[in-house]
Amino acid sequence: xxxxxxxxxxxxxxxxxxxxxxxxxxxxxxxxxxxxxxxxxxxxxxxxxxxxxxxxxxxxxxxxxxxxxxxxxxxxxxxxxxxxxxxxxxxxxxxxxxxxxxxxxxxxxxxxxxxxxxxxxxxxxxxxxxxxxxxxxxxxxxxxxxxxxxxxxxxxxxxxxx
Amino acid sequence: xxxxxxxxxxxxxxxxxxxxxxxxxxxxxxxxxxxxxxxxxxxxxxxxxxxxxxxxxxxxxxxxxxxxxxxxxxxxxxxxxxxxxxxxxxxxxxxxxxxxxxxxxxxxxxxxxx
Numbered sequence: 001x002x003x004x005x006x007x008x009x010x011x012x013x014x015x016x017x018x019x020x021x022x023x024x025x026x027x028x029x030x031x032x033x034x035x036x037x038x039x040x041x042x043x044x045x046x047x048x049x050x051x052x053x054x055x056x057x058x059x060x061x062x063x064x065x066x067x068x069x070x071x072x073x074x075x076x077x078x079x080x081x082x083x084x085x086x087x088x089x090x091x092x093x094x095x096x097x098x099x100x101x102x103x104x105x106x107x108x109x110x111x112x113x114x115x116x117x118x119x120x121x122x123x124x125x126x127x128x129x130x131x132x133x134x135x136x137x138x139x140x141x142x143x144x145x146x147x148x149x150x151x152x153x154x155x156x157x158x159x160x161x162x
Numbered sequence: 163x164x165x166x167x168x169x170x171x172x173x174x175x176x177x178x179x180x181x182x183x184x185x186x187x188x189x190x191x192x193x194x195x196x197x198x199x200x201x202x203x204x205x206x207x208x209x210x211x212x213x214x215x216x217x218x219x220x221x222x223x224x225x226x227x228x229x230x231x232x233x234x235x236x237x238x239x240x241x242x243x244x245x246x247x248x249x250x251x252x253x254x255x256x257x258x259x260x261x262x263x264x265x266x267x268x269x270x271x272x273x274x275x276x
Contacts, residue, residue, distance in 0.1 A: 006260050010267045014274040022274045032273040054269055136255040
């Protein structure tokens with residue numbers, strides 16, 4: 001397994017134009033992701049925003065509540081209509097009082113492909129190998145459901161192990 | 163020392179000891195202090211905190227057993243540093259981010275399909 005990169009694929013049963021708007025319009029993006037961004041996405045532009053609880057899922061919104069108001073900075077790299085948008089940010093930059101601005105960023109790419117069954121969205125986030133060790137260690141306590149979730153995961157691993 | 167990990171059962175126990183070692187506020191703070199810096203002596207690790215040297219030593223021993231830190235002798239004192247491979251091995255950071263993406267994309271699906 002790569003330590004540098006995450007890739008996700010999801011088939012969306014919606015028109016290509018609709019999916020494109022949801023990922024390229026900063027207000028729409030913020031609505032499902034759970035952030036409030038100022039201004040439109042523009043290649044080369046660095047935009048600031050804050051985490052706000054998502055409006056799409058009440059349970060997730062409750063989990064995001066603890067990060068409400070945390071600042072987010074996104075630098076848009078490329079935009080190719082109905083095909084691709086890429087940007088950089090500081091992953092999981094939610095630790096209070098930490099200035100992440102001098103740290104390396106990760107690159108996030110949303111790529112769309114029309115298929116007979118719908119729109120295949122592939123999301124990749126890469127560059128984790130450059131993220132300082134201390135940040136990675138923080139993630140141990142950072143997951144939004146807290147330690148209960150982590151303990152449960154370990155329990156699951158143990159049960160599955162032969 | 164052999165660090166071969168052949169069975170997933172062993173890996174799972176290994177993960178559990180890692181979580182146990184990090185599931186403590188003091189030890190997590192120690193990891194953060196040790197992170198990305200030079201090796202530190204117990205005296206330096208104790209600086210500015212209310213925790214005694216004895217307590218820090220005990221925490222270091224637990225972390226050493228979990229393979230999170232290693233110490234080497236420098237003159238009469240031991241200097242401690244993080245075991246970077248432990249964090250590279252540990253995919254938990256990526257798991258966290260990965261889970262967040264799963265949730266985010268689930269919300270996107272609901273947003274565009276509804």
